[in-house]
Amino acid sequence: MLELGQVVLGVRDLEAATRRMEAEGFAVQDGGVHPGLGTANRIIPLGGQYLELLGVVDEALARSNWYGRALLDRTADGDRLVRWSLRTDRIEEIAGPLGLIPERRSRMRPDGRPLHWRAAGLQAAAEHGWLP
Numbered sequence: 001m002l003e004l005g006q007v008v009l010g011v012r013d014l015e016a017a018t019r020r021m022e023a024e025g026f027a028v029q030d031g032g033v034h035p036g037l038g039t040a041n042r043i044i045p046l047g048g049q050y051l052e053l054l055g056v057v058d059e060a061l062a063r064s065n066w067y068g069r070a071l072l073d074r075t076a077d078g079d080r081l082v083r084w085s086l087r088t089d090r091i092e093e094i095a096g097p098l099g100l101i102p103e104r105r106s107r108m109r110p111d112g113r114p115l116h117w118r119a120a121g122l123q124a125a126a127e128h129g130w131l132p
Contacts, residue, residue: 002094004049005087010075014055017079018042021053028053030110038062039071054082066123083125095120 011017018028021044031041031052038061044051054071062068074082088094091102100120109115 001090002086002088005085006050006052007084008052008054008082009079010071010082011053011055011079012075014040014042014053014057017053017055026051032107032110032115033057034067035107036061037065038068066127070127085119091118091120100124 009017021028021042026044029043029045031043033040038056038058039054040057041055042053044053055075056062056068056071059072062072071082074080095102098121102118102120104116105119106114106116
C-alpha cells in the first residue's frame with residue numbers, strides 16, 4: 001500500500017517559518033537537526049501524515065553537500081513546496097523497478113531517542129527539482 005507520508009515546505013528562515021505557523025494555530029514540534037547536512041526541520045502533525053518545515057541552519061555546511069545545496073537552490077527566492085513523500089511497507093518492490101535502492105537512514109530526535117527509516121530516491125528527486 002502507498003499512502004502520503006509528508007509534504008515538505010522548504011523555508012529560508014526556519015525560526016521565522018515556525019513562528020508564522022504557530023501564529024496560524026498549528027502545533028509545531030521540533031523535528032531535529034540533520035547531522036552533516038546543515039539542515040533541520042520542524043514537524044506539524046496532520047493525523048497520520050505531517051507537514052515538514054525544512055530549513056538551513058548552517059549555510060557553510062549546507063553548501064558542502066548535495067542535500068543542503070538543493071534546499072538552498074530551491075528556496076533562493078523564498079519559501080516553497082519542495083517535495084512530498086509516500087509511505088509504504090513494500091519499498092524494495094516499488095523502488096526496484098524505478099532503479100532506486102532503498103537506504104537505511106537514522107538520526108537522533110530532539111528528545112534523544114533514535115529515529116530510523118528507509119528512503120529511496122531522495123537524491124534523484126533533489127537533482128531534478130525535488131517535486132516528482
